[in-house]
Amino acid sequence: MGKYIIKRLLSLVPVLIGVSLIVFFLVRMIPGSALQMYMGTQVEATAEQMEELKRLFGEDKPIPVLYIEWVGDLLKGDFGYSLRTGRPVLPDILNRLPISLELTLYSLILALCIGIPLGVLSSLRQNTFGDFINRIIGLIGLSLPQFWLAALMVIAFSNFQGWIPMGNYISLLENPLKNLKMFFLPSLAIGFGFAAVVMRYTRNSMLEVLQMDYVRTARAKGLPYRKVIIIHALKNAILPVITVTGFNAGYLLGGSIVIEEVFALPGMGRLALYAINQRDYPVIQAIVLVIATLFVLVNLITDLMYAMADPRIRLVDEKR
Amino acid sequence: MKTPRLFRNKIAVAGLALIVLYLLMSVVSLFWLPFDPLNMNAEQILQPPSFATGHLFGTDEFGRDILSRIMKGTAVSFIISVSATALGALVGIFMGVWAGYLGGKADNIIMRIADILFSFPSLLLAIFIMAILGEHTYNVVLAIGIVYIPQFARISRGSIIALKGNEFIRAAKSNGAGRTYILIHHLLPNITAPIIVQISLSLSTAILLESALSFLGLGVQPPNPSWGNMLSSARKVMMFAPWTAVYPGLAIVLLVLGFNLLGDGLRDILDPRLRNVR
Amino acid sequence: MKESPILQVQALMTEFKTEHGIVNAVNKVSFEVERGQTLGIVGESGSGKSVTNLSILRLIEYPPGRITGGKVLFHGKDLLDATEQEMLGIRGKHISMIFQDPLTSLNPVIKIWKQIAEALMLHQNMKQKEAKKQAIELLRIIGIPDPEMRAECYPHQFSGGMRQRVMIAMALSCNPDILIADEPTTALDVTIQAQILELIRTRRDNQQTAVIMITHDLGVIAEMCDQVCVMYAGRIVERADVFDLFQSPKHPYTQGLLDSIPRLDRTGTERLHSIKGAPPDLLHLPQGCPFRERCDKAMSRCAIELPPDLTLMGSSNSRKVACWLYSEKEKVDENT
Numbered sequence: 045m046g047k048y049i050i051k052r053l054l055s056l057v058p059v060l061i062g063v064s065l066i067v068f069f070l071v072r073m074i075p076g077s078a079l080q081m082y083m084g085t086q087v088e089a090t091a092e093q094m095e096e097l098k099r100l101f102g103e104d105k106p107i108p109v110l111y112i113e114w115v116g117d118l119l120k121g122d123f124g125y126s127l128r129t130g131r132p133v134l135p136d137i138l139n140r141l142p143i144s145l146e147l148t149l150y151s152l153i154l155a156l157c158i159g160i161p162l163g164v165l166s167s168l169r170q171n172t173f174g175d176f177i178n179r180i181i182g183l184i185g186l187s188l189p190q191f192w193l194a195a196l197m198v199i200a201f202s203n204f205q206g207w208i209p210m211g212n213y214i215s216l217l218e219n220p221l222k223n224l225k226m227f228f229l230p231s232l233a234i235g236f237g238f239a240a241v242v243m244r245y246t247r248n249s250m251l252e253v254l255q256m257d258y259v260r261t262a263r264a265k266g267l268p269y270r271k272v273i274i275i276h277a278l279k280n281a282i283l284p285v286i287t288v289t290g291f292n293a294g295y296l297l298g299g300s301i302v303i304e305e306v307f308a309l310p311g312m313g314r315l316a317l318y319a320i321n322q323r324d325y326p327v328i329q330a331i332v333l334v335i336a337t338l339f340v341l342v343n344l345i346t347d348l349m350y351a352m353a354d355p356r357i358r359l360v361d362e363k364r
Numbered sequence: 365m366k367t368p369r370l371f372r373n374k375i376a377v378a379g380l381a382l383i384v385l386y387l388l389m390s391v392v393s394l395f396w397l398p399f400d401p402l403n404m405n406a407e408q409i410l411q412p413p414s415f416a417t418g419h420l421f422g423t424d425e426f427g428r429d430i431l432s433r434i435m436k437g438t439a440v441s442f443i444i445s446v447s448a449t450a451l452g453a454l455v456g457i458f459m460g461v462w463a464g465y466l467g468g469k470a471d472n473i474i475m476r477i478a479d480i481l482f483s484f485p486s487l488l489l490a491i492f493i494m495a496i497l498g499e500h501t502y503n504v505v506l507a508i509g510i511v512y513i514p515q516f517a518r519i520s521r522g523s524i525i526a527l528k529g530n531e532f533i534r535a536a537k538s539n540g541a542g543r544t545y546i547l548i549h550h551l552l553p554n555i556t557a558p559i560i561v562q563i564s565l566s567l568s569t570a571i572l573l574e575s576a577l578s579f580l581g582l583g584v585q586p587p588n589p590s591w592g593n594m595l596s597s598a599r600k601v602m603m604f605a606p607w608t609a610v611y612p613g614l615a616i617v618l619l620v621l622g623f624n625l626l627g628d629g630l631r632d633i634l635d636p637r638l639r640n641v642r
Numbered sequence: 643m644k645e646s647p648i649l650q651v652q653a654l655m656t657e658f659k660t661e662h663g664i665v666n667a668v669n670k671v672s673f674e675v676e677r678g679q680t681l682g683i684v685g686e687s688g689s690g691k692s693v694t695n696l697s698i699l700r701l702i703e704y705p706p707g708r709i710t711g712g713k714v715l716f717h718g719k720d721l722l723d724a725t726e727q728e729m730l731g732i733r734g735k736h737i738s739m740i741f742q743d744p745l746t747s748l749n750p751v752i753k754i755w756k757q758i759a760e761a762l763m764l765h766q767n768m769k770q771k772e773a774k775k776q777a778i779e780l781l782r783i784i785g786i787p788d789p790e791m792r793a794e795c796y797p798h799q800f801s802g803g804m805r806q807r808v809m810i811a812m813a814l815s816c817n818p819d820i821l822i823a824d825e826p827t828t829a830l831d832v833t834i835q836a837q838i839l840e841l842i843r844t845r846r847d848n849q850q851t852a853v854i855m856i857t858h859d860l861g862v863i864a865e866m867c868d869q870v871c872v873m874y875a876g877r878i879v880e881r882a883d884v885f886d887l888f889q890s891p892k893h894p895y896t897q898g899l900l901d902s903i904p905r906l907d908r909t910g911t912e913r914l915h916s917i918k919g920a921p922p923d924l925l926h927l928p929q930g931c932p933f934r935e936r937c938d939k940a941m942s943r944c945a946i947e948l949p950p951d952l953t954l955m956g957s958s959n960s961r962k963v964a965c966w967l968y969s970e971k972e973k974v975d976e977n978t
Contacts, residue, residue, distance in 0.1 A: 062480040070496055183628065187620035189572050191579050192595060192613030199606050257746040263701055264741075265761045265812065266734035269726075279751050298487030302576055306599070316488075317580065320495040332492060336483045343483075355751055355796045 048351060052344055063336045064118075068111050071329050114329070124326035126319075133330045137312060141334070144311035147300045150231035152289070155238035155296075160285065162239075163246025164278065170251065178243065185240030190299050194233040194306040201229060230307045234299040238292060245288045249281040256280070283354050290346025294339045376629020382622030390439035399429035401436045402587050410605045422607040425597065430608065433589035434615045440501070440590055441619070445570030447505045449563060452512025457559065460517035464524030465547055475521065478514040486511045490573055494582040504583050508573050512566055519562050523555035557634040564627030568620045575616050591616045646718075647674035648819055648852060649698070649737075654712035656690075656697045659705060665924045667693040669876035670712070672951070675820065678850040682867035682884070684857060684899070686921055690876040691856045695822045699737060700729050717819075735765040738813035742825040744805035748797035754781075755793035758812050765816045780811040784841060803834035807841060814845050821846070822854045827862060839866055860903060864888060872896050875922050875932040878951070881962040892954065892963045894937045931966070941966055 117124065123134040166178040253259065254277055262276045263269070301313030308314075312331055319327035398418065405427030413422040413430075421430040456478075463474035484492070493507035527533065528551075536546050577583035578592025586593050591612045598608035656668035667690045675681050683691045696702055697709050700721065714721040721732065733739075741747040748757060758780055759773035768776065774793070781789035784807045797805055806826060813821055823842065827835040843866065846853050855866055863870055863884060870887050872880040872895065880893040891897045898917035919936035928934060931944040943966045952968050954961040 058476065059479055059483060062476065063483050066480060070492065183621060183624050184617070186624050187568065187617050189575055189579075189592075189595075189613060189616050189620075191576065191592075192609070192616065195595060195599065195602060195609045195613065199602055199609065202603055257741060257743060258749040260701060261741060261747045261809075261812075262749070262760075264699060264733055264739040266730045266732070266764055267760070268730055276749050276752070280749070294485030294488075298485035301487060301491070302579065305580065316491075320491065328495075332484070332488065335485065335488055339485060340483050353751070356798050 049348065052347060056340060056344060059340055060337060063340070064115060064333060065111070067329055067332045067336065068114060069107070071325050071332075072107060118333075123330045126324055126327050133326050136315065136327075137330055137334060140310055140312045140315055143309060144297070144300050144304070144313060147227060147230055147234070147303065147309065147311060148293075148296045150227050151235035151238065151296050151299070152293070154231050154235035155242055156289070158235070158239040159242025160246050160282075163243040163285075164250055164273070164281075166243065166247045167250035167254065168273070178247075182240040182243050185236050186244075188237055190233050190237060191302045191306055193236060194230070194303055197229045197233060198306065230303050230309065233303050233306075234296055237299075238296060241288065241292060242285060245285050246281065249284045250277060253277045253281040279353075283350060286346060286350050286353060290343055290350075293342040293346070297335060297339060373629040373633055375625050375632065379622045379625025379627070379629060382618055383626065386438055386619050386622065387442070389435050390442055393435040393439055397432040397435055399432045401428060401432040401589050404428060410601060410608070412605070413607050413611075421611045422605070424594070424608050425601050425605075430594070430611055433594060434591065434612060437584075437589045437591050437594070437612075437615070438619075440584060440588070441571050441574060444501070444504055444508070444574045445567050448508035448570050448574075449512060449566045451505065451509030452566065453516050453559070453563060455509070456513040456516025457520045459513065460520030460522075461524055461547065461552070461555075463517065464521035465528065465543070465551065471521075474517070478517045481510065482514040482518075486569075486573065487576055490577055491580065491582060494577060499582055499585055501584050501588075504574055504577055507577070508570050511573070512570075515566070516559070516562060519558055520555060523558055524551055527551055527554055561627055561631045561634065564623055564630055568623035568627065571616060571620050571623070647676045648717055649675040650713070650715040651694070651698065652713040652715065654694065654697055654714060655710045656693055656702060656707060657710050658707045660925070663925045666876055666927075667707070667924065668697060671873075671876070671878055672712075673871050673878060673881060675852045675854060677819070677852055678846070679869065680846065680853040680855060680867045682855045682857065682863040682870040683873060684860065684863055684870060685873035686858060688921055688924070689873040691873050692824050694873070695739065695824060695854060695856060698822070699733055699739060700724075701733075701739075731765075734761045734813075734818070735816045736818050737820045737822065738816075738818040739822040739824065740806075740809045740813045740826055743829050744802060744809050745797065745829075747809060748805060750797055752796075753793070754795050754797065754800070754808055757797075758808065758815060761812060761815050776815070777811075780815055781808070784808075784811045785837075802830050803837060806830060806834075806838050810838070810841055810845070814849075814851070817849055818851065820852045820854065822856070824856045825858070826855075828857070828859070835862075842866070860899065872899070875924065875927065877932070877964065878962070879933065879964045881960075883961075886961060892961070892968065893933075893965050894939050894967075895933050898936075931964075939967060 114124075121134065123132070123137070125132055126136065162178055162182075166175045169175045259272060259277055262272045267275075300311060301316065303309070304311040304313040305317065312335070315327065316331045316335075318324070319331065398420070405423070408417075408419070408423050408427035410425060411417055411419050411423040411427075413420055419429050419431065421434065423429055424433070459474050459478065463471045463478075481489070489511050490504075490507040493510060494503055497503040497506060533546060533550060536550055541550075574583055575590065575592030575595070578590040579596045581593070581596065583592055584590035586597065594612040595609055598605075598612070602609040651674070652672050654668050654671045655666065658665045658667055669690070671690070671694055673681065673683075683694070685691045693702070693707070698714050698721065700709070702709060709722060712722070716732065716737070721729065724732070748754075755774050755777040758777040759768075759770065762768045762773040762776055763770065778789045778793050781793060786792050786804060786807060792800075797808075800808065806829075810826075821842070826842070827838050830838065839862065842853065842855075845851060853866070855862065857863060867884045870880075870882060870884050871878045872887075872893060874895050880887070880891070880896050882892075887896065888900065891900055895917070898915075901915040902917065904914060917936055922928065922932050922935070928945075930946050931937070931940075931949050934940045934944045937944070947966075949964045949966045949969070951962050951964050954963060954968060
C-alpha cells in the first residue's frame with residue numbers, strides 16, 4: 045500500500061509542473077499588461093522611472109527566466125505581491141482559502157447526506173412512484189444553474205436574519221450556530237446539483253449490485269434484508285460513488301466562485317474574479333495554481349480512498 | 365413498421381420535445397419577436413408580467429421586454445453550446461482514439477496533456493481562457509470547447525482500450541486489415557454509444573457554463589441578451605421585481621433539462637444492463 | 643420404522659412475469675427428501691431446477707417472480723406460509739444453499755473469515771471473536787492450508803476450488819438439516835470436482851445432512867445420489883432410485899439423456915446420440931406433454947393431455963414417471 049501511495053505522489057510532479065507552466069504562460073498572454081494599465085493614468089515617466097517600473101512589474105527579463113524565478117519563489121513560500129494593492133499575495137489567499145474550503149466541504153457533506161440515502165431508497169423501490177419522483181427531482185437538480193438557485197434563495201430569504209451572509213464571515217470556532225446558518229444556503233445552492241449526481245450514481249450502482257450473486261448468498265444465509273443492504277450491497281455500491289465524488293470535486297470548487305459572488309462571501313473565488321478583471325498577474329497565477337493543485341490532490345486522495353475501500357485494487361501488487 | 369426505439373422511450377421523447385420547442389423558438393426569433401429586445405423604454409421599467417401590457421414575462425430595469433430577450437438569447441445559447449461541444453468532441457475523440465489505439469508512449473503523452481487540462485475545474489478553466497482571449501462570444505465557444513477536450517478524450521480512450529482486446533479485432537487483423545482500416549471500420553462504430561450519451565450531456569453543461577460565464581460578465585456582452593447576463597443585471601432589482609430573475613433562469617433550466625432527459629433516455633436505450641428486470 | 647421425510651414439496655408452482663407473458667418456471671413439482679438422503683435433481687438449463695430450490699427457501703424476488711401455489715413442508719410446517727422472520731431462522735441454519743459460481747457468490751470486499759462467521763454470529767449468537775475462531779477451524783476442516791492467514795484474505799485471492807470449499811464451509815457452519823447444492827461443481831475443473839464432491843460426501847456422512855444436488859451432470863448424480871428426479875420444462879418427469887434410473891430409465895427424456903453420454907464401449911462407427919429438437923419455449927408450451935415434439939415414442943394421446951405422475955409398482959422403492967407409455971402397462975396410481 046505504501047508503495048502505491050509513493051508511486052502516485054511521484055506521478056503528480058509532472059502534472060503539477062505542467063499546470064504551473066500553463067498558468068504562468070497563459071497569464072502572460074492576457075492582453076493588456078499590468079504595466080500598461082498602471083501607466084494608463086500616469087503622465088509620461090522618465091527613462092529611469094520606466095526602468096524601475098519595468099523591473100517592479102517584472103518586464104525586464106525574458107519570460108523563461110521569470111518562470112524559473114517564479115517557481116523558485118513559490119517553493120520558498122513567496123507568492124509575489126499584488127499589483128493592485130501592493131500587499132503580499134500569500135497571506136490574502138491564506139485568509140480566504142479556508143472560507144472557500146469550508147463552503148466546498150459543507151456542499152460536499154450536504155450533497156452526500158442527501159444523495160446517498162435517496163439513491164439507496166430509490167434503488168430499493170425501483171419503478172415505484174417514489175422512485176419516479178426522485179429521478180425527476182434528480183434530473184431537475186442537474187439542470188439548475190447554481191447562480192439562479194442562489195438568486196432565488198436570496199429573494200426568498202432576504203428578510204430572514206442570518207441566513208444570507210452578504211459579506212460577513214463568522215468562523216466555526218467563533219460561533220458554530222451562526223456559521224452553519226450562514227453557510228447553509230450557499231452550500232445548498234452548490235450541493236443541490238451535486239446531490240442529484242450522487243443520487244443517480246448511488247441508485248445505478250445499487251441496482252447493479254443488487255443483481256449480484258453474493259447478495260443472494262447473503263440472503264440464503266438468513267440475513268435480514270436491511271443488514272444485507274447495508275453490509276453487503278452498500279459496501280460494494282459505494283465504490284463508484286467515491287470515484288465520481290472525486291471527479292466532481294472540481295465542479296464544487298468551481299461552483300464556489302459563482303456562489304461566493306452571489307452571496308458576497310469573502311472567499312478565493314471572488315478574489316480571483318477581481319484579479320482577472322484587474323489583470324493582477326501575481327494574484328491570478330497564485331490562485332489558479334492553488335486551486336489546480338488542490339484539485340489534483342483531491343483526485344489523488346480519491347484514488348487512495350478507493351484503493352482502501354476496494355481490496356481488489358489494493359492487493360494487486362501483493363503476492364499470494 | 366415498428367416505431368424506432370428512440371421514440372418508445374418516454375424520457376427521451378420528453379427531452380426531445382423540450383429541445384425542439386426551444387429550436388422552434390430560436391428559429392422564430394430570427395424573424396419575429398414580440399418586442400424589440402434592445403429597445404429601452406423608460407416608461408415601461410420593471411413592469412410585472414401581464415397580458416394587458418403584452419409583456420408576458422414583464423420588463424427589466426431598462427424597460428426591455430423579457431420574453432423577447434429570452435427568445436433572442438435562445439439562438440445564441442444553441443449556437444454556442446453546439447459549436448463548443450462539436451469542437452471538444454472532435455479534438456477530444458481524435459486524441460482519445462489514437463491514444464487508446466496506439467498505446468505506449470503516444471498514449472502517455474496524449475493523456476498527460478488531457479490530465480493537465482483536467483486538473484482545472486471546468487468553470488475556472490473557462491474563466492481563465494476567457495480572460496486571456498477577451499470577452500467575445502466566439503471565445504466562449506473556444507473556452508468551453510477546450511474544457512470538453514479531456515472528457516471526450518477519456519471516454520473514447522476508455523472505449524477503445526476495452527474494445528482492443530476483443531476477438532473481432534484479432535480476426536480482422538488476421539484477415540489482413542491495416543491499422544487505419546480497423547480504426548475506422550471496426551473500432552469507431554462501436555464507440556458511438558457512450559460518445560452519443562456524452563455529447564448530449566455536454567450540450568446540457570455547455571449551456572450552464574455559457575450562462576455562468578455570461579453571469580460573471582465574461583460571456584455574451586450586454587446589451588446583447590444572454591440568459592446569464594440577464595440574471596446578472598437582475599441581481600440589483602430582483603428583490604422587488606423577481607420576474608427579472610425567475611424567467612431567464614427558468615429558460616436555462618428547461619433547456620438543460622431537455623438535454624439531460626434526452627441523454628438519460630439515450631443511455632437507457634443504449635445500455636440495456638440498467639433496464640429493470642420487469 | 644421409517645421416519646417421515648423432513649422436506650416435502652407438494653405441487654409447487656412458481657411463475658415469472660416477463661415482457662412477453664407469464665412463464666411457469668416451476669409447474670406442480672413434488673418430491674420428498676429424507677434425513678441423510680441425497681436427492682439429485684437433473685435437467686437442462688431452463689428446466690426449473692434452480693428456481694425450484696430458490697422457491698424452497700423463498701428467495702424468489704418479486705418482481706418478476708412469485709410462488710403461486712403448493713406447499714413446502716419442512717418438519718411438517720409449511721414454509722410458504724411462514725413469516726419472513728421465521729424464514730430468517732431457517733435459511734442458513736436449518737436449510738443452507740450453495741451456488742454455482744463461487745467467485746460471484748462471495749462478497750469481494752469482505753474478508754473470508756467474516757463471511758463464514760456471519761452465519762455463526764447470526765444463528766448461534768456467537769460473539770465475533772468466538773465466531774472468528776470457529777471460522778478458522780472450519781477452514782481447517784475443509785482442507786484450506788494455513789487457515790489463520792488465509793482467513794484474512796479476500797475471495798479474489800483464492801482459487802476456484804478453494805472458494806467453493808469456503809462456500810461449503812459457510813453453508814455447513816450451523817449444521818443444517820438440508821444442504822441444497824446448486825451445480826456446485828459446474829464451474830470447476832474436473833480434478834477439483836472430485837475433491838468438492840468428496841467434501842460434501844464426508845460432511846453429509848458425519849452429520850446425516852440431507853443433500854439436494856442440482857446438476858446437469860449425470861456423472862455427479864451417479865456418484866453422489868440415492869434418489870434422482872428428472873426435470874423438464876418445469877415439471878418432474880421421472881423419479882427413481884439412482885441405480886434403477888441408470889439401469890432402466892423409463893421416461894423417453896431420461897432415456898435420451900443416458901443415451902447421449904459418449905461411451906467407450908460403443909463401436910467406433912456409431913454416431914453420437916442426441917435428443918432431437920430443442921427445449922421448449924416456456925412462454926408457448928404446447929398442449930399435452932411438453933416433451934412430445936422431441937419424443938420418439940409419442941402417441942396421439944400425448945398431444946392432447948398432460949400425462950399425470952404415475953407410480954410404477956414392482957421396484958424396490960416407489961418410482962414415478964409422467965408418461966402415457968406407462969398408464970396401461972403398470973398399475974395406475976394417480977398422483978398430482
